[in-house]
Amino acid sequence: MYQKLIIQLLHEYPFPNTTTTMEDTQLDIHSFEGAAQGPSFTALGAVHGNEKCGTEALMRILKHIEDGDIEIIAGKFTTIPICNPRAYKQDVRFVERNLNRFMSPKENPEHYEDHLDNVICPVLDQTDFLLDLHSYTSQGEPFVFLGCLKQEDLKFSKALGVPRFIYGWADAMKKSDDVTDKHQAMGTTEYAREQGSVALTMECGTHGYERAVDFAFEAVLNALEYLKIAKVNPDLHITDLPNKNRFNIKMSGMHLKKKDGDFTDNWTNMHPVEAGTVIARYDDGEELIMPKDGYIVLPNRKAPIGHEWFFLGVEDPLE
Ligand SMILES: [Zn+2]
Structure with missing residues (x-):
């Protein structure tokens, strides 16, 4: 079963000082249910609007589902390819508030991103596994952010096909004397983990890295297979990605x-x-x-x- 939900934020937010267009006030949520029982898996793109590799990879995944090269057979796959539509359109990290900090449902939304929280958090509430696709500023390789070292998290992260791991981000944030409000360390994955999900952020390389989309695409394919949610045409796999030795850093x-x-x-x-x-x-x-x-x-x-x-x-x- 395929469902595409388009959530309009238009009526809930006055958008001061800006010209409102339909494109940046709607969130597209795609979800696919398989016939058999299975886990739910959510993949997010463009939580930061200028990090577009995840979006491109997820659009590629959607196209292959449409073509039948990826068949959803069990559980549920949900994707929001563009989580911050206005920032995406403006090619900026965020508009009024970093969507990946202070994330939680907001009773009295103030910022543009607060409204996005109120759409994205309920999706995360219902997911068993989360993969949030990003890219980053400095030069460097793709890696996965692990939140904790539970066996299930380690197994899921290794299944993605990325050999580098960094963990302890939220702890490093909370321990820092520079951070006074501990809610700052609440991003998509921290929020989802609080609801019991296995949740990972993948940094697919430096912004604009030419293989970032391939890494992201391959990670989503691998996740769909690992969780036994989809049957994937083996020709879709990208086999020439640079493959380094495993390397882990604790922040x-x-x-x-x-x-x-x-x-x-x-x-x-x-x-x-x-x-x-x-x-x-x-x-x-x-x-x-x-x-x-x-x-x-x-x-x-x-x-x-x-x-x-x-x-x-x-x-x-x-x-
Ligand atoms: Zn990011």
Whole structure:
């Protein structure tokens, strides 16, 4: 059974100072139910509007379902290819509030993204497995964000076909002295986990990485097969993706950019850094120093003041 739900936000939000169009006030939710019993799986794209690889991959998946090369046989597959339509259209990360922070149903929605929460959270409430597809700013490889190290999470993450893992994001956020409101660390996956889902974020590489869509597409295909939700034409699989050795990083801290300053180097994601290295220097001379041997995670050299500048992490065997 196939259902396409189009949710209109138009009547609920005045959209001050902007020209409202239909395209950026509607959310398309596609869901497919198989005849047999099975788990429910949800895949999200463009939670951040400028991260379009997930959207493209999910549109490709929808096309193959339509063509019959992917047959939904059990459980339920749901996808929202564009979770933040207005940010997607404007090619920005978000419009008024980072959709992937402070996520929860909002009784009195204030921001554009609050209205999106009220549509997306109920979808997440009903999903057993979640895959949220992103890309990121710094140079680096595709990787999966693990929330916890439960066996089911590890098995699901390994099934996606991505060899690199980072975990402990929410803990690193909550532990940071820079974060005062702990709800900040509530994104799609953190929200879904609170409802009992196995939930993963996949960062498919640097924004614009030419294989990001292929990585995302392959991960969704693998998830559909792993969960036994779909029968997939084997020719659809992408077999020439770069395949590195397994590598895991446990995140240990986060720094918000507090004032004007710059990195001391053009750090890439998962770049090894020795203890004592000056990572960044504020214009007033204050230095941010690597506390122990480890890695830079998700550095964002151009982060605006008040936003996440970089995370730190250590290698972890994870098994
Ligand atoms: Zn993102």
